[in-house]
Amino acid sequence: xxxxxxxEKQLISSVWGKVNVEECGAEALARLxxxxxxTQRFFSNFGNLSSPTAIVGNPKVRAHGKKxxxxxxxxxxxxxxxxxxxxxxxxxxxxKLHVDPENFRLLGDILVIVLASHFxxxxxxxxxxxxxxxxGVVAHALARRYH
Amino acid sequence: xxxxxxxxxxxxxxFAKIGGHAEEYGAETLERMFAAYPQTKTYFxxxxxxxxxxxxxxxxxxxxxxxxxxANHIDDIAGALSKLSDLHAQKLRVDPVxxxxxxxxxxxxxxxxxxxxxxxxxxxxxxxxxCAVGTVLTAKYR
Numbered sequence: 050x051x052x053x054x055x056x057e058k059q060l061i062s063s064v065w066g067k068v069n070v071e072e073c074g075a076e077a078l079a080r081l082x083x084x085x086x087x088t089q090r091f092f093s094n095f096g097n098l099s100s101p102t103a104i105v106g107n108p109k110v111r112a113h114g115k116k117x118x119x120x121x122x123x124x125x126x127x128x129x130x131x132x133x134x135x136x137x138x139x140x141x142x143x144x145k146l147h148v149d150p151e152n153f154r155l156l157g158d159i160l161v162i163v164l165a166s167h168f169x170x171x172x173x174x175x176x177x178x179x180x181x182x183x184x185g186v187v188a189h190a191l192a193r194r195y196h
Numbered sequence: 197x198x199x200x201x202x203x204x205x206x207x208x209x210x211f212a213k214i215g216g217h218a219e220e221y222g223a224e225t226l227e228r229m230f231a232a233y234p235q236t237k238t239y240f241x242x243x244x245x246x247x248x249x250x251x252x253x254x255x256x257x258x259x260x261x262x263x264x265x266x267a268n269h270i271d272d273i274a275g276a277l278s279k280l281s282d283l284h285a286q287k288l289r290v291d292p293v294x295x296x297x298x299x300x301x302x303x304x305x306x307x308x309x310x311x312x313x314x315x316x317x318x319x320x321x322x323x324x325x326x327c328a329v330g331t332v333l334t335a336k337y338r
Binding site: 083101 | 224227304314
């Protein structure tokens with residue numbers, strides 16, 4: 050079980066409380082597909098991903114980004130049991146979706162950058178530290194049931 | 197990893213807009229890196245890493261200057277950073293994984309200070325550029 054200090058929990062929940070899940074989720078997924086174009090391999094049925102503009106405006110990308118970040122919210126609500134929270138999702142990503150866990154790390158880093166761009170100076174080094182830890186724990190939990 | 201013409205323009209443009217803030221960004225990048233990735237502190241046992249440390253500020257300035265130099269010679273990063281590459285290979289021997297951590301923190305600094313500058317396209321170009329710099333600095337390791 051991961052240990053979270055009271056300060057880390059506070060930094061995580063105070064940021065999360067101000068996040069527009071739909072906007073941030075859409076932006077994080079779009080940036081993943083733009084910055085690391087090989088990640089588009091999982092989304093061949095998403096239609097037009099031919100340019101950054103197309104990706105940012107793509108409704109399937111927006112919807113899926115929202116879905117992914119909404120799910121991330123489950124981790125924020127269950128910091129003391131992230132492993133359990135993502136057990137089934139981990140199996141799904143392995144058995145059905147066949148996603149290399151490295152992609153979870155890439156998305157996590159992009160999410161941190163998106164948060165920094167939204168929160169500016171309020172996204173302090175301590176804040177970034179707590180969130181890098183969280184995205185790392187989420188990535189680890191999603192990879193945990195791989196076989 | 198090849199930098200396209202557009203990538204080079206994006207990176208040069210970004211550094212031009214950052215201008216004199218580069219040194220400050222360098223220091224903040226290190227501060228964030230030491231906070232988020234404590235293992236990176238192992239390369240600085242001789243430094244005071246406390247908040248506001250003059251040594252961290254000074255070193256941040258050096259790191260930023262190297263990035264600026266690379267951006268100014270973006271057609272030949274290997275040439276521009278050749279001496280730094282030797283230094284990292286022979287003396288510093290910073291494990292290659294750490295360049296990605298530094299890069300992540302630099303992106304966070306740019307994003308937090310200039311969200312409007314870091315469009316998805318510029319983000320992609322800057323990420324590639326930082327990868328290229330890391331590759332050059334570790335190129336002579338073995």
